[in-house]
Amino acid sequence: MAISISLVLLLTILAVIFLRNGGLKISHALVCALLGFLMASTSMAPTIHDGIGATANLVSSLHP
Numbered sequence: 001m002a003i004s005i006s007l008v009l010l011l012t013i014l015a016v017i018f019l020r021n022g023g024l025k026i027s028h029a030l031v032c033a034l035l036g037f038l039m040a041s042t043s044m045a046p047t048i049h050d051g052i053g054a055t056a057n058l059v060s061s062l063h064p
Contacts, residue, residue: 007052015032
């Protein structure tokens, strides 16, 4: 749960930065948001969620 909230927050911040710099148009942001909602309702959602979780575990286990 904490990972998905952090990821949503990070992606929201990136989208706002891109919108302010002109690199992302509002229409593009809406398409990306709709794609995310549609992907969440497909059968691929658990696989994507597991992949993000595995990547987060890998990154958190790294010690510089």
